[in-house]
Amino acid sequence: MMCKKRRREKNFRKNGGTILKHQRVRIFSEAELEKATNNYADDQKLGEGGFGSVYKGVLIDNTLVAVKKSKGVDKAQMNEEFQMEMSIVSQVNHKNVVKLLGLCLETKVPLLVYELISNGTLFKHIHDKGSQILASWSNRLRIASEIALALNYLHSLADPPIIHGDVKSVNILLDNKYTAKIADFGASVLLSTDKTIIAEKIQGTLGYLDPEYLMTGVLTVQSDVYSFGVVLVELLTGEKPNSISSSGEKHNIIQHFISALETNNLFKILDFQTTDEGEMDEIEDVAELAKACLNSMGVNRPTIKKVSDELAKLNDHNQKSWTQQNSNETDSLLGETSQSPRRKVDHEPMTPSQTVISLQIENYTDSI
Structure with a gap:
């Protein structure tokens, strides 16, 4: 002892x-x-x-x-x-x-x-088809926006700035409210004034790694932008970056995604369904953002701030559209209720069944 x-x-x-x-x-x-x-x-x-x-x-x-x-x-x-x-x-x-x-x-x-982050990794929710949190486009868009916000904080607001170095869906956790949180800073580096790091060894995960960093050994904030682009593709398609087809051949989802986008076949490779025209426009905008992040040259990729701002704007628009739609449905329901025949309290007492129906309508209206 x-x-x-x-x-x-x-x-x-x-x-x-x-x-x-x-x-x-x-x-x-x-x-x-x-x-x-x-x-x-x-x-x-x-x-x-x-x-x-x-x-x-x-x-x-x-x-x-x-x-x-x-x-x-x-x-x-x-x-x-x-x-x-x-x-x-x-x-x-x-x-x-x-x-x-x-x-x-x-x-x-x-x-x-x-x-402790209670709801596991984003990777699990994307690839476990039993998970319902990503069934809606609004949740996918919100999570993408939250990841970009965190990366923008690391790149622009932390002092000194930080390159995460291993952005991937396994390193993004969802809490009890399904809010996204970036984790695992084992491959991260603090940035000097020149915004670049010459790595002694390549760190990260194949499939998410910036090809420019892989070839040159020079790590920049734009390396995180590329990795985030891969996560966006994963969120859109439900496919792993390097998956294997049923025939045993390697399937490069990045090339497949860009090809589908350029040939107007994006909606054929999505992992979810939507018929809302506003959402379809948002999905196309996010797909174009992902494509920009995946540019082979870091200098040609957007900054994470620009990506974050664009995603935040799309997310705000999506939330307002949802709220407006919900409000319209509520107004419609209240309108129908107000037009229904009214009882005369003094002359026509309600039967027990009418009382129950009236209370149900009042409770439902109050909850809205």
Whole structure:
């Protein structure tokens, strides 16, 4: 027990605990997180990536958390990635970015403790055909707009600016209200004044990776724009970036999408249906935005601010149209109710069945 205690204290000091314990970040003990995750039981595992695994935990005050635990294969590399992720997420504060709750510094590679996002990944909802959240175009458009807002914050409003470096549907989580939140900053970098980073190694996920970054090793904010374009295509088509056809051949959804858009066959490859002309116009606008984001040359892609502004405008228009349509339906219902024969209270008392019908109409009208 004494050896274990000394090991924890040594790790705590090595991981900067002496300084961090005075910062505005919660420091968790190793024992506290082991208890919260039932000693990292398999049935608590939420997901796994290059850095390690993420486990669901319940703290002693019943707060639900997600604990990111390193695989610990290359401890030096993992520690470097942890330090980078910690330095980034500890300064980020945006409603569409997953919030860091605290750290555990008693392990060789520290643990990150995030808020638990309850409804899983966007990837799961796109590719699990049983999910209903993406059945409507309005939800797809809203989620796309929220992702773009978060990226615009990282690129333009964070100080210093941040390149996420691994934008993909697996790294976008949906909370209990299905609000989108960007997660996993393991491949992220802080930007210098020249807005570019020459990477020592290529990081990211094939299918979402900017081809220009792949060829040159130069990472820019426009690399995130390309990856976001891939996510937009995924949201529109319901297809994975590099899927395999029934014949076993690789199917490049990006090329297929651009070809369909250029030959006026966009609506044949959508993952959802709509007959609303206003929505169809919005879908075409978003498809054109996605195509612009997927330009092979970063300099020719729109900035994420321009993309975010355009999506926000489309989303606002969509919400106003929905509200107006709902209002018209309500007016129609109230109009029909007001034109129905009125009873004379003094002379024609209602029967029990009439009373029930009247109450149902009043309650329904009040709820509207």
